[in-house]
Amino acid sequence: MRYERYHIPIETVPTTAPPVPKFIxxxxxxxxxxxxxxxxxxxxxxxxxxxxxxxMADPLSxxxxxxxxxxxxxxxxxxxxxxxxDYRALGHGIWTxxxxxxxxGEAETGKIPVLGAGYRGMFAGPDxxxxxTDMSEIVRPTRDGIxxxxxxxxxxxxxxxxxxxxxxxEGALTTELAPVVELSVPMMLDATRLEAAxxxxxxxxALAAKGLDTFLLVPRDRITKELMEAAPSQIVPVLSEGTDVxxxxxxxxxxxxxxxxxxxxxxxxxxxxxxxxxxxLSLRVQASKGVEETVLEMLDAEVPVAHxxxxxxxxxxxRGETRHAKDSLRAVHRAMTAKGVRDExxxxxxxxxxxxxxxxxxxxxxADAVSLESALMVALSCRHCSTCRPSSCPASIGAAGPDWVRxxxxxxxxxxRDQMLEMLGAMGIREVRRLRxxxxxxxxxxxxxxxxxxxxxxxxxxx
Amino acid sequence: xxKRPSPYxxxxxxxxxxxxxxxxxxNRYSVRRADTCISCGMCESLCPYGVHKRVEGHAxxxxxxxxxxxxxxxxVNYFFCVANCPTKSLSVRESDNYASMGDARWPVEMxxxxxxxxxxxxxxxxxxxGNVGRSGGGFDxxxxxxxxxxxxxxxxxxxxxxxxxxxxSGERIEIPIPVYGGGMSFGxxxxxxxxxxxxxxxxxxxxxxxxxxxxxxxxxxxxxHVITQIAxxxxxVKEQTIQRSRILExxxxxxxxPGLGGHLLGDKxxxxxxxxxxxxxxxxxxxxxxxxxVYSVEDHKKHLDWAVAINPKALLSVKVSTPxxxxxxxxxxYYAGAHIVHLDGGYGGTGAAPEIxxxxxxxxxxxAIPKVHRFLINEGIRDQVTLIASGGLRTAMDVAKAIALGAxxxxxxxxxxxxxxxxxxxNCESGRGCPxxxxxxxxxxxxxxxxxxxxxxxxxxxxxxxxQWCELxxxxxxxxxxxxxxxxxxxxxxxxxxxxVGK
Ligand code: SF4
Ligand code: SF4
Ligand code: SF4
Numbered sequence: 005m006r007y008e009r010y011h012i013p014i015e016t017v018p019t020t021a022p023p024v025p026k027f028i029x030x031x032x033x034x035x036x037x038x039x040x041x042x043x044x045x046x047x048x049x050x051x052x053x054x055x056x057x058x059x060m061a062d063p064l065s066x067x068x069x070x071x072x073x074x075x076x077x078x079x080x081x082x083x084x085x086x087x088x089x090d091y092r093a094l095g096h097g098i099w100t101x102x103x104x105x106x107x108x109g110e111a112e113t114g115k116i117p118v119l120g121a122g123y124r125g126m127f128a129g130p131d132x133x134x135x136x137t138d139m140s141e142i143v144r145p146t147r148d149g150i151x152x153x154x155x156x157x158x159x160x161x162x163x164x165x166x167x168x169x170x171x172x173x174e175g176a177l178t179t180e181l182a183p184v185v186e187l188s189v190p191m192m193l194d195a196t197r198l199e200a201a202x203x204x205x206x207x208x209x210a211l212a213a214k215g216l217d218t219f220l221l222v223p224r225d226r227i228t229k230e231l232m233e234a235a236p237s238q239i240v241p242v243l244s245e246g247t248d249v250x251x252x253x254x255x256x257x258x259x260x261x262x263x264x265x266x267x268x269x270x271x272x273x274x275x276x277x278x279x280x281x282x283x284x285l286s287l288r289v290q291a292s293k294g295v296e297e298t299v300l301e302m303l304d305a306e307v308p309v310a311h312x313x314x315x316x317x318x319x320x321x322x323r324g325e326t327r328h329a330k331d332s333l334r335a336v337h338r339a340m341t342a343k344g345v346r347d348e349x350x351x352x353x354x355x356x357x358x359x360x361x362x363x364x365x366x367x368x369x370x371a372d373a374v375s376l377e378s379a380l381m382v383a384l385s386c387r388h389c390s391t392c393r394p395s396s397c398p399a400s401i402g403a404a405g406p407d408w409v410r411x412x413x414x415x416x417x418x419x420x421r422d423q424m425l426e427m428l429g430a431m432g433i434r435e436v437r438r439l440r441x442x443x444x445x446x447x448x449x450x451x452x453x454x455x456x457x458x459x460x461x462x463x464x465x466x467x
Numbered sequence: 468x469x470k471r472p473s474p475y476x477x478x479x480x481x482x483x484x485x486x487x488x489x490x491x492x493x494n495r496y497s498v499r500r501a502d503t504c505i506s507c508g509m510c511e512s513l514c515p516y517g518v519h520k521r522v523e524g525h526a527x528x529x530x531x532x533x534x535x536x537x538x539x540x541x542x543v544n545y546f547f548c549v550a551n552c553p554t555k556s557l558s559v560r561e562s563d564n565y566a567s568m569g570d571a572r573w574p575v576e577m578x579x580x581x582x583x584x585x586x587x588x589x590x591x592x593x594x595x596x597g598n599v600g601r602s603g604g605g606f607d608x609x610x611x612x613x614x615x616x617x618x619x620x621x622x623x624x625x626x627x628x629x630x631x632x633x634x635x636s637g638e639r640i641e642i643p644i645p646v647y648g649g650g651m652s653f654g655x656x657x658x659x660x661x662x663x664x665x666x667x668x669x670x671x672x673x674x675x676x677x678x679x680x681x682x683x684x685x686x687x688x689x690x691x692h693v694i695t696q697i698a699x700x701x702x703x704v705k706e707q708t709i710q711r712s713r714i715l716e717x718x719x720x721x722x723x724x725p726g727l728g729g730h731l732l733g734d735k736x737x738x739x740x741x742x743x744x745x746x747x748x749x750x751x752x753x754x755x756x757x758x759x760x761v762y763s764v765e766d767h768k769k770h771l772d773w774a775v776a777i778n779p780k781a782l783l784s785v786k787v788s789t790p791x792x793x794x795x796x797x798x799x800x801y802y803a804g805a806h807i808v809h810l811d812g813g814y815g816g817t818g819a820a821p822e823i824x825x826x827x828x829x830x831x832x833x834x835a836i837p838k839v840h841r842f843l844i845n846e847g848i849r850d851q852v853t854l855i856a857s858g859g860l861r862t863a864m865d866v867a868k869a870i871a872l873g874a875x876x877x878x879x880x881x882x883x884x885x886x887x888x889x890x891x892x893x894n895c896e897s898g899r900g901c902p903x904x905x906x907x908x909x910x911x912x913x914x915x916x917x918x919x920x921x922x923x924x925x926x927x928x929x930x931x932x933x934x935q936w937c938e939l940x941x942x943x944x945x946x947x948x949x950x951x952x953x954x955x956x957x958x959x960x961x962x963x964x965x966x967x968v969g970k
Binding site for chain 2 (some may be wrong): 032034045046047069070072073075076077080081082084085086087106116117118119120121123124125126128133135136138139140141144219262275335360361365394423426427430437444445447452453455456457459461
């Protein structure tokens, strides 16, 4: 087989939704149509009217880039800039307008967002905003940056890995090897909680999963024949709790099956392993308080994959005190490493992934891979409205065609993977498998702020 | 080399007003006059600030010039136009323009305050809103525990100079203010901007740095004030440029994109830029990360020795970003021969950088400074090293806070650009580059910035900064800025709730 470097093809896939301008430029009635603003704006916001060049056309606010040049140059002081109200209303919860619009850009171009003028945001923040990843300066060996000669691998293995291999006296392998699937990116597409994804959108996701060499998780009752045929080895049927394992039928090309679980799953898992020894089983649990115990139980029962489902905002589900995934996953990872069995189970995390950096941050906290949910919809121009109504969707998500969906999703995942490579390159880590649980290569706001404050209160050290 | 005047006893050059018509556009409040106005002229006769004007012989009154308006708080005055308009046609409120400028790190107040200082050279109050950002952490939550102001002071009796060479040998270089200009490469900013910074550096007897884009001939007249940067791409680094400089800066990493190397987009690599960098025009230029010849402290020393062999007199600065082990890196740099250890935190930077790198990689400078400062003390080498901080230091107060956290001085980049009229729109890298003619190589756009005017503005800004440092030191009962270094006890960490801003 010829070696080919994994690569996500990107192409520009413009949105069909109306633009949501970040800045609104208004021209007051005292404008004298002198045209100075047209000259001033290098982004083309100000143009003369097509039919009547004596007058200025309405400003194309969505092109405005906040430079204030036209405002300084207008002799009449007729121009005003204001913050776009629709823009400011984008998203809710962890989905800030900036995150929504960033994904739109990534899904359109497939490129890493690059801007000048340094950082413009908050010092730190809750959850993932309180995590920085490390970088390696001069004194660490063997690393070669992202533009270097070596590649950085983003492949992950999904399944149960033996901690060691056993051989008989003849030297033949006696360890029974469980099925393991290698995915080229640590990001799966997951439509399980995306009720607004219609058949065409699902089809687009399936095509994207194929192009990306990853899984698409779909509830079994939404898997049509066409969908299955489009990407047979990418589709992971998600079974609802209570599915009968004895009568279960699985397409032979399926590589992984996921079961949503509640209280009892041990016998189910055993029966599944017996009936489908060549398929990986993933158990999807709502991550809640004490989730680390559940994962340990799964480990004991030789379940290959635990899929921990956090809520929309990346927090544990259920009442009372809930942890964010960053803390919850660290606890899970710690519980397993304490027993020396971390590699026996694969941990997938979903929920709360709303930006490129959330993927490596989820992994550094202890997940092997993440599943992308709402982000996929946002890639399709969804605004993540707090009241989502397909009938009045401003982005007409329902009307999206499969190829367009595929392009947008692949672009976003491509841009996210490239950004992950930037972070891995900066850390001097050559493959994403090595990132998992590497909390020593991350900086946590809670810890460093505490250290900082204690230095401050320790008083002056005039050296 | 000619003897340089002692920077601290000499009087500084006078500040010269450096206004700009095009920077006078911002209105804090907006005054609207509705169509119901009958042009009676009442408002004109009332407003003492001249917001309302009628041109002789015109029937209609002019649209209000709300830049002069003092806002809704004017309502306590008898002349409040809104209350007095017989047709109730006037309204005054916060302006949309004002709300649309700036960001959490550089709020509009800070941009406007910097413009004011650049224009007049007059200091702003230490607790001016323009001296603190809204990012809800770091410098924006640190305050000096300040005793009440006591009496007047003579700024010439307060020393703000710092020594850049604290090792036993080599040229002593003292700069009269504890800041010098950070590297901004030719190509990412225009030559006018570069020269403006160089001129200002000469006026202040401090430095700027070439960045990694080579050494344009236009900087040669200022060569005593220009640091040659040796970055991983080695673009435009030649023996002559190394020999020309009193300070050489090795850039290992930069805070805005730690671990990622530099990147000049193809659009900006014009033939002129390409000539300087000895590269092919209109190709994207990457400088790799890291130096491919440096994988250990020993390699690093070899690297510095190489520069010393070419220019034995130069001071060596090592610019690194802020990983977890930043203190080890700093100590290693010192033992390899560095005079200056320059820590660059993630929240600054002027050129293009991936958004993901700015927020997420390596720690903010506020954390790194005390870490390194204390480590160097424990190593017993604190007084042999000049520790310089950069990356998100925006104002005189940020610099003072960095010094109180343990730095000797600071490197400034963005504030210089803001002094030149940057509005922090972040378009420095898109298409033709900066629409305001600062960070661009577009011939038409770069003509907007005149280097003489720019130099005065940057000079003025630092004049204001110096006076603020003097006031701060005076109030703390100090006469020398080096007394402030490492005085954590003078800082308090305020829990002002973070205000999220619009972008
Ligand atoms: S510069 Fe002002 S007056 Fe001239 S056309 Fe534009 S908006 Fe009208
Ligand atoms: S502010 Fe700048 S980008 Fe926006 S319309 Fe005016 S000139 Fe164009
Ligand atoms: S493009 Fe905007 S942010 Fe960049 S230098 Fe120019 S004005 Fe400043």
